[in-house]
Amino acid sequence: MMAKKLRQAAVLTAALLSVSSMNAFAAENVSIPTQTMDPAIHAKLPADIKTSGVMTSVNNGSFPPYEIVTGANGLDGASADLAHALAEVLGVKIQHASVSGLSGILSGMAAGRYQMGIGPIGDYPDRQAKNDFIDFVKEYVVFGVRKGNPEKINSLDDTCGKRIAVMAGGSAEQVIRKQSDVCVKDGKPAVTVQSFSDQPTSILAVRSNRSDAFFSSQAPLTYFVEKANGQLELTGTGKSNGFGDIFQGTVVAKDSPVRDAILAGYQKLFDNGTYGIIMKKWGLEGNMIPAPGINLAKAQAK
Template identity: 60%
Template sequence: MSVPIRFTRSASLAVTAALSGCLVLAGCGSNPPQAKGATDSSTGAAADQAKPKLTVDKELNALLPEKARTSGALVSVNNGSFPPYEIAGSDGHSLTGASADLSDALGQLLGVKIEHVTADGLPSELTGIKAGRYDLAIGPIGDFKDRQGANDFVDWAQEFVVFAVKKGNPQGIKDLDTACGKRIAVMGGGSAEGVIKNQSEKCVADGKPAVKVQSYKDQPGSILAVRSGRADAFFSSQAPLTYFVSQSKGELELTGTGQANGFNDLYQGAVVAKDSPLRDVLVKAIQKLIDNGTYGQIMKQWGLSANQLDKPGVNLGGDA
């Protein structure tokens, strides 16, 4: 059965404003400002609409950790710069995007409020979850074997890694091999950084120029490097790059699509501490949202239908 849903949350203008402002200012933080009365990037429809309303599942609520049931809240951490999934407000506690809408639906189903906190990058997120400072990260965060030792992943999205380049692709970047000698921006500490550094070594071994790897703290800073001409391409997840390209007013395009680009199947999801009871609760809750149509409508609203999974899974990711 499909549940009719209408959303209040949209961030189409939020990142546009942040990108435009950062081109003028000296730097760009990880928390682009929110925009009220924004327009959805994929539909063009005004997003000032009603939130989804779901009934509390008492069985799932009873499976939550006692602390969450007592407080009526779960704390989810993000790094604020993964549109269209996560776009954090400047106050460090508000969030818009597909992940925010999914969090709202999960909170209603579980009978708790999911509170959002922005941390300083992915390492801080994962360390904070392991230490118990945060209950979870709704993500989606890339699920890889080397990240599964201290945390468990509840995967709810699939991803692909491509390049964002200037319109017309003036540097002719089509895949990893054509990145040799080029200035490639990546997110520092992310899986794409490791892949592009390995590619740089391969370039040298093949007698070609090394890749000039530029590591940035967040997505906006990386994409701005391409728009301003400081980098030739941004190598990252296809979903946020598609979003940034759609907001670039024709300045950018994607390249390298439909290829592995150094990765096996990529899964992304929520993160909880190893063996946390939240893991199984999230699996069951997300499955309910898939079954009743809520998940599919959220993903469609944010242009993410191609990233959907038929069912959630635990630690589906392999080696990077």
């Protein structure tokens, strides 16, 4: 029953954050340049997409300020702006579909229901077996805690015996479960790992004192902290927290024929400054990388 109440409250929280406060977070009056279709990049698309003129991008609707669902098939945020500019360069329409969780995104990609997931989604070597990532940002993983950090959680070492919320199926969940094993091995209490399907539910659990911290990506946590009216703060910033360099990007099926077209489209947006304008509009300057690339996590240690 409590879980059901949390989910119901999270829906309301997500709606309020998505619609009423979205514009307050993004810089106002930012003009994003209109793109022109690049014939050479358009030519890289497979014949069926060139014929239909449509690509479908899938999201799970809970990764602000990148992805903010505004309706049945509506999307706002930095990724929505990037998708719009990319579509103009490719000379197609990119429409959006929402599913539940990362597993829904990846299974839908594998089944061919969607051509891409704009993301950004974490690029890790184990995911590259069935997917390719066109990386366009770098991310960091930190803790979202109640104001004043009453449980004194500043690093992974501080999570033993604590209730830590994570996104189900994500890389942060894997890291915190490994940390729990370390705690037990060292004779300390295990971490109580609380896995949720979306960001708003996780944040609500912390705000309502049902979780001690939310361990997740810095970009969305910064967004939620901004909207928490002083009730939350970030901790563990500037530390590795169990991760090496984290690259994130648009995910496509392994060796998808759209991969190289998307990469070329992103490269154009990087080169002409549109990428920088969009990232800065949404307060994501710290997540920018010099150039997009495919499967950049291959060079990172597992």
